[in-house]
Amino acid sequence: MTFGKKLWMTLFIFVIITVGAAFGLAYMLYEKLYVESVKTELAEAAGNLSNDYEGGDLDAAFVDQVNWFSEKSSFEAFAVHNPRELAACIPYEADYETLIGPEERAQLLENKMIEETGYSERFGRQIISVIYPLLDEKQLKGIIYLYVPLERIDELVSSLVMFWAAGAVLLMSLLLYGGLKWTDYVTKPLENMKNAAVRLSKGDYKARVPAGSEDEFGQLARTFNEMANAIEKEDEQRKTFIATVSHELRTPLSYIKGYSEAAINGIGHPKQQLSIIHRESIRMERLVNDLLQLIRLDSGKMNMEKTLIPLADLVYRTVDIFRLKHNHFQLDVDEETIVNGDEGRLSQVMTNILDNAVRYSEKNKPIYITLKQEKNIVKWIVRDTGAGMPEDEIPKITSQFYRINKARTRHDGGSGLGLSIVKQIVERHDGELIIESAAGAGTTVTVILPALIKEGE
Numbered sequence: 001m002t003f004g005k006k007l008w009m010t011l012f013i014f015v016i017i018t019v020g021a022a023f024g025l026a027y028m029l030y031e032k033l034y035v036e037s038v039k040t041e042l043a044e045a046a047g048n049l050s051n052d053y054e055g056g057d058l059d060a061a062f063v064d065q066v067n068w069f070s071e072k073s074s075f076e077a078f079a080v081h082n083p084r085e086l087a088a089c090i091p092y093e094a095d096y097e098t099l100i101g102p103e104e105r106a107q108l109l110e111n112k113m114i115e116e117t118g119y120s121e122r123f124g125r126q127i128i129s130v131i132y133p134l135l136d137e138k139q140l141k142g143i144i145y146l147y148v149p150l151e152r153i154d155e156l157v158s159s160l161v162m163f164w165a166a167g168a169v170l171l172m173s174l175l176l177y178g179g180l181k182w183t184d185y186v187t188k189p190l191e192n193m194k195n196a197a198v199r200l201s202k203g204d205y206k207a208r209v210p211a212g213s214e215d216e217f218g219q220l221a222r223t224f225n226e227m228a229n230a231i232e233k234e235d236e237q238r239k240t241f242i243a244t245v246s247h248e249l250r251t252p253l254s255y256i257k258g259y260s261e262a263a264i265n266g267i268g269h270p271k272q273q274l275s276i277i278h279r280e281s282i283r284m285e286r287l288v289n290d291l292l293q294l295i296r297l298d299s300g301k302m303n304m305e306k307t308l309i310p311l312a313d314l315v316y317r318t319v320d321i322f323r324l325k326h327n328h329f330q331l332d333v334d335e336e337t338i339v340n341g342d343e344g345r346l347s348q349v350m351t352n353i354l355d356n357a358v359r360y361s362e363k364n365k366p367i368y369i370t371l372k373q374e375k376n377i378v379k380w381i382v383r384d385t386g387a388g389m390p391e392d393e394i395p396k397i398t399s400q401f402y403r404i405n406k407a408r409t410r411h412d413g414g415s416g417l418g419l420s421i422v423k424q425i426v427e428r429h430d431g432e433l434i435i436e437s438a439a440g441a442g443t444t445v446t447v448i449l450p451a452l453i454k455e456g457e
Contacts, residue, residue, distance in 0.1 A: 205232035252280035
C-alpha cells in the first residue's frame with residue numbers, strides 16, 4: 001500500500017471515528033439529559049403525591065386523587081394497599097419478589113424511594129418507574145407507583161433525523177473529498193521526488209523536483225536538487241576528465257607509435273626518433289604520476305607526514321634545481337620561518353609553481369621569490385614578469401587539465417594538473433593559494449601556511 005493510500009485510509013478511519021463519536025455523544029446526552037430528567041420528574045411527582053397522605057389505611061379519596069393525577073399528567077400513577085398487588089399493575093413481566101425483595105422492602109421501611117427500569121413488550125420500549133412508600137409510624141400502609149415509557153432517541157429527534165442524516169452524509173462527503181485533496185497535496189511532492197529519483201538513477205542527471213513551498217517538503221526538494229546538481233556536475237567533470245585524459249595520452253602515444261614504426265621500417269634518423277620516443281614516454285609517465293597523485297588527494301588517501309620544516313632551506317634547494325633553466329632569481333628569504341608540514345609535498349608545491357614561472361618567463365627577466373612571516377602565518381611569494389593571463393582566467397587555472405595556451409603547454413610537457421595538485425596540497429596543510437595576474441604584466445603566486453610561532457612572540 002502506498003503512502004497516499006495509507007494517509008487516505010487514516011483520514012477515512014478518522015471520519016468514521018468522528019461520526020461514531022457524534023452518535024455516542026448523542027446517546028450519552030440522551031441518557032444524561034432526557035432519562036435523568038424523567039427520573040427526577042417522577043421522583044418529584046411521587047413525593048408531591050405522598051405529601052397528601054395523612055396516615056392510616058389508604059382511603060378511597062387518596063386513591064382517587066392519585067388516579068386523577070395519572071389522567072392529567074404524562075405519568076401513569078396508582079396507589080395500592082398491599083405491595084404484592086404491584087406485580088399485577090406494572091406494564092411488564094415481573095413478580096413481586098423481583099420488584100420488592102428484602103433489600104427493597106428495607107429501603108421502603110426507611111422511607112426511601114425505589115427506582116426500577118424494565119422493558120415493556122406492550123409499549124415496545126423501556127419503562128422507568130418509581131415506588132414510593134406510604135408509612136404510618138414506621139408501618140408500610142401502601143405504596144405509590146409511577147411509571148412512564150421512555151421515548152426512543154429517534155422519536156425525540158424524529159423531526160431532525162432527516163436533516164441530521166443529510167448533514168452527516170454531507171459532512172462525511174466533505175471530509176472525504178477534502179481528505180483526498182489533502183492526500184494529493186501532501187503526497188504530490190513525494191511522488192515528484194520519487195519520479196525524479198528514478199530518472200536520476202537511470203542516468204538522467206537533469207531531473208529536478210519543484211520546490212515552491214517553505215515547509216519540510218520544500219526543504220527536502222531543495223536538498224534533493226542540490227544533490228542532483230552535485231551529481232550532474234560530478235558526471236560532467238568525470239566525462240571531461242576521461243575525455244581529457246584520453247586526449248592527453250593519445251598525443252604521446254601517437255608520437256611513440258609513429259616514430260617507432262618509422263624506426264622499424266628504417267625511415268628517418270634513429271637517434272632523433274629515439275629521442276622523441278623517450279621524451280614522450282617521460283611526458284606520459286609524468287601525466288600518469290600526476291593523475292595518481294590527484295586521485296589520492298581527491299580520495300584523501302595521500303598521507304601527509306608532517307614534521308617541523310625550516311622553509312628557507314626548502315626554498316633554496318628548489319631554486320637551485322631551476323638555475324640551469326633560469327639563472328635570474330631575486331630572493332628575499334626570512335631564514336627563521338618554520339612550518340609543520342610534509343616536506344616532500346611542500347617541495348612539490350614549490351617545484352610546480354617555479355616550473356610555471358620559469359616556463360612563462362624570458363630567461364633574462366628576473367623571478368622574485370619572497371619568504372616572510374606575518375604574525376601567525378608564513379607567506380611564500382613567487383612573482384614573474386612573463387606573459388601573465390587575463391583576470392577571468394584566474395579562477396579556472398587551478399581546475400584539472402585547464403591550460404590557457406594548450407599548444408605551448410603540451411610542447412613544454414605540461415599536463416594541466418600541476419596547479420590543481422598544488423591547491424589541494426596547500427589546503428591539506430590548512431593553507432591558502434592566491435594567484436594574481438594580468439595579461440602582459442606577469443603572475444604572482446602566494447602560498448599562505450600556518451606558521452610555527454617563534455618564542456617570545
